[in-house]
Amino acid sequence: MLLGNFVLLDPYCDVPNILENNQAKKTIVEIGFGNGEFLAFLAKKYQDSVCFGIEVSKKCIQKASKRLVGYEQRVFLMLGDAKFLLRECFPDESIDHIYMNFPCPWPKTKHEKRRVTSGGFPKVLASVLKTGGVFEVVTDDENYALEIEDIFSNYSTFDCLCHNLNEPREISTKYERKWKEEGKVIHTLRFVKTKKDTLIRMTEEGNDVHAIVKLDNLTRESFDKIRGVKGARDASRWCFGDCYESENRILLLEVVVSDEDFHQQIYFRLVPRKEDWLIKVDPAVKAFATPAVKGALEHLRRFLEENGG
Numbered sequence: 477m478l479l480g481n482f483v484l485l486d487p488y489c490d491v492p493n494i495l496e497n498n499q500a501k502k503t504i505v506e507i508g509f510g511n512g513e514f515l516a517f518l519a520k521k522y523q524d525s526v527c528f529g530i531e532v533s534k535k536c537i538q539k540a541s542k543r544l545v546g547y548e549q550r551v552f553l554m555l556g557d558a559k560f561l562l563r564e565c566f567p568d569e570s571i572d573h574i575y576m577n578f579p580c581p582w583p584k585t586k587h588e589k590r591r592v593t594s595g596g597f598p599k600v601l602a603s604v605l606k607t608g609g610v611f612e613v614v615t616d617d618e619n620y621a622l623e624i625e626d627i628f629s630n631y632s633t634f635d636c637l638c639h640n641l642n643e644p645r646e647i648s649t650k651y652e653r654k655w656k657e658e659g660k661v662i663h664t665l666r667f668v669k670t671k672k673d674t675l676i677r678m679t680e681e682g683n684d685v686h687a688i689v690k691l692d693n694l695t696r697e698s699f700d701k702i703r704g705v706k707g708a709r710d711a712s713r714w715c716f717g718d719c720y721e722s723e724n725r726i727l728l729l730e731v732v733v734s735d736e737d738f739h740q741q742i743y744f745r746l747v748p749r750k751e752d753w754l755i756k757v758d759p760a761v762k763a764f765a766t767p768a769v770k771g772a773l774e775h776l777r778r779f780l781e782e783n784g785g
């Protein structure tokens with residue numbers, strides 16, 4: 477997907493290819509880069525690096541891409557949840573330094589799952605950081621700083637290098653300026669990965685998911701009954717939307733899928749063949765073949781066998 481001069485990364489293989497093609501000395505990731513000023517600073521400072529910025533906000537991607545013009549060969553922006561994208565796109569032992577400046581602390585207990593650091597975050601970092609690689613987090617929220625220190629210090633793969641207060645920095649970010657103006661204390665924490673670790677990726681079987689249904693005829697109307705139908709399996713959810721029909725009888729069915737905090741809007745493409753219909757994920761939207769995508773595909777196959785044609 478193109479955004480200004482920037483390429484938003486496609487799922488699968490892109491990161492390993494970029495790392496191989498760049499042969500960079502240092503691989504750097506910034507989580508939640510906001511307006512991109514810190515990412516631009518990193519790219520300028522580490523000329524022999526390849527930098528990845530991960531953001532959930534499209535607006536931030538747009539702002540940052542303007543700021544990063546000229547760095548397209550070695551700065552890459554990724555749209556989506558950092559925990560998911562780090563786990564699914566980056567190989568083990570591939571990153572030297574992960575920065576996270578002023579993550580949203582989500583202080584209320586009922587929102588704790590929304591913290592980037594929740595769930596399996598240390599396990600993901602333990603896998604994708606190189607041994608000797610560093611995770612650096614800066615926050616104005618003392619409770620959040622102590623929570624992160626506790627989580628990482630108690631994780632056997634990491635050692636805490638420091639927890640500094642108001643550490644001088646070469647560049648400040650928008651949120652840093654905001655909190656400093658309010659007189660808040662800034663916490664900087666660094667953790668080093670001390671030994672190898674790995675984890676299973678939910679998309680490691682690849683993205684070739686498809687199903688075949690034996691039906692004579694399917695039309696747009698065959699899907700009226702599935703519009704708005706929801707399904708779930710473990711932490712995966714999906715909901716079917718509208719169906720569109722092209723002149724050559726190819727059907728496109730809209731589906732919204734979620735795996736934990738990662739959401740995708742995809743289309744199933746239904747192609748008529750001699751004796752059956754082939755259903756696959758429409759390649760126009762590059763999708764991760766997550767458990768939710770597989771669950772939705774299986775749900776659709778069963779629905780068509782029972783109701784279709």
Ligand SMILES: C[S@@+](CC[C@H](N)C(=O)[O-])C[C@H]1O[C@@H](n2cnc3c(N)ncnc32)[C@H](O)[C@@H]1O
Nearest residue numbers: 508509510531532533557558577578649650651
């Ligand atoms: C408080 S802002 C800090 C922005 C910038 N780092 C700064 O210091 O000015 C937090 C940023 O993290 C992003 N963010 C929140 N959750 C995220 C996630 N799960 N993955 C990636 N980015 C996330 C938000 O969109 C937002 O831009």
